[in-house]
Amino acid sequence: MTETVVSMNNISYAYERKNVLENVNLEIPKGSFMGLVGPNGGGKTTLIKIILGLIKPDSGSIQLLGKNIDTFRDWNKIGFVSQKANAFNKGFPATVFEVVSMGLTAKIGYLKFFKAKHKQKILEAIEQVGMLEFAYQNIGNLSGGQQQRIFIARSLVNEPELLILDEPTVGVDAENVKRFYELLHRLNREQNITLLLVTHDTGTMTEHATDIVCLNRTLHFHGDPQTYTSLSEKDLSTIYGHPVNIVIHDH
Numbered sequence: 001m002t003e004t005v006v007s008m009n010n011i012s013y014a015y016e017r018k019n020v021l022e023n024v025n026l027e028i029p030k031g032s033f034m035g036l037v038g039p040n041g042g043g044k045t046t047l048i049k050i051i052l053g054l055i056k057p058d059s060g061s062i063q064l065l066g067k068n069i070d071t072f073r074d075w076n077k078i079g080f081v082s083q084k085a086n087a088f089n090k091g092f093p094a095t096v097f098e099v100v101s102m103g104l105t106a107k108i109g110y111l112k113f114f115k116a117k118h119k120q121k122i123l124e125a126i127e128q129v130g131m132l133e134f135a136y137q138n139i140g141n142l143s144g145g146q147q148q149r150i151f152i153a154r155s156l157v158n159e160p161e162l163l164i165l166d167e168p169t170v171g172v173d174a175e176n177v178k179r180f181y182e183l184l185h186r187l188n189r190e191q192n193i194t195l196l197l198v199t200h201d202t203g204t205m206t207e208h209a210t211d212i213v214c215l216n217r218t219l220h221f222h223g224d225p226q227t228y229t230s231l232s233e234k235d236l237s238t239i240y241g242h243p244v245n246i247v248i249h250d251h
Contacts, residue, residue, distance in 0.1 A: 003030040004066070005162050005194045006051055011060035013046055020046045021057070022218050028211075030161070033188040033195045035209040035225075037202055039240045042216040044198050048166055051196075052080060065161060079155025081148065083167035092140040096150050099139050100125055103154040125157040126150070129183060145169075145176025149183065156187075163187070166198045177201070181208055202228075214239050 006028040013021040021043045028034055038044055049055045050062065053069055062069045065077060100122050101114065114122075126135050129149040134142060139150055148168050155163055165184075169177045185208045187193045199205050206212065206225035214221035214228070220239040221228060231239075 004028065005030050005032075005064070006196075007063040008050075009061045011047075011050060011057045011062065013043075013050065013055070013057050015046075019217060021050075024060070024215070024219050026213065026219060026222070028162070028194060028196060030194055031188070031192045032210045033184070033208060034197065034211040034213060035202070035205045036196060036198045036213050036215060037200065037205075038215040038220075042240075044215055045166065047215060048080075048164060048196075048198065051164065052078065076158040077161045079152075079158065079160035079163040081151045081155060081163070081165045081168050083170045092138070094139055095136050096126060096131060096139050096142070096153075097122060097135045099150055100153045100157055103157040121157055125153040128156055128187075129153045143173075143176065145172040145180055148172065148180060152183070152187075160193065162194045162196065164196045164198075167200070168197070169199070169201060177204065181205070184208060216241060 004027050006026070008024055008026045011021055011024040011026075012019070024043075024047065026047075036044055036047070046055070050057055051064070053072070053075070064072045065074065067074075101118075103125075104114070104118055104122070123132065123135060126132050129152050131146065131149050131153065134146065134150075139147060142150070152163070152165075169180055172180065181204055184195055184197070188195050188208075188210075197205060197209070202212075206229055209225050212221065212223060212225055212228040213219065216239055221231070
């Protein structure tokens with residue numbers, strides 16, 4: 001029996017009387033790499049906020065790691081990287097080490113000194129994302145792609161079972177996007193971290209994902225990447241609610 005990291009049953013949510021999500025049923029198996037796609041305004045961000053416990057659904061139930069979200073307390077097991085994570089200006093006064101260390105404050109508390117074991121864990125997380133040589137550099141001096149790696153490290157320091165990424169490659173150049181996906185692939189395959197990636201870059205994402213979910217208020221598709229990429233333009237236009245042209249990526 002496959003262990004489930006997230007289980008959502010008949011989730012509905014309305015914002016200012018406008019239905020954003022309607023009867024969404026979704027399970028995220030442990031160890032999967034799930035790509036969440038769909039049109040702008042289709043409910044992807046709302047779905048993420050519900051999983052993170054930031055908002056409550058109007059109806060339905062959700063379980064995280066086998067526990068009802070109302071009684072779930074192991075939030076350090078759920079990592080999150082937003083598309084705005086790399087919006088640091090050049091003068092932000094924090095090193096890579098300091099930014100990653102912020103991931104441990106919930107565990108050890110504010111205004112407490114890091115022990116040797118904590119410092120080791122921070123450096124190991126930085127090394128996992130291939131940025132150890134930048135550990136004591138100012139994060140504001142790094143590129144957008146490098147900064148996103150650091151924010152993944154900030155989540156990894158807590159050894160998460162689920163890592164959620166919301167449009168993490170926005171503003172990142174093509175070469176760093178490729179390296180970013182290679183990093184995610186390693187985290188998923190080698191460390192068995194379950195990934196939920198919100199993206200519009202379906203071409204690159206389908207090379208690495210194990211599951212694709214297409215959301216436009218309701219769940220229109222949930223299957224493997226091969227089946228998703230075989231959908232016709234007519235099928236995709238119906239899902240997205242407007243004409244869609246399929247673009248083939250030449251890697």
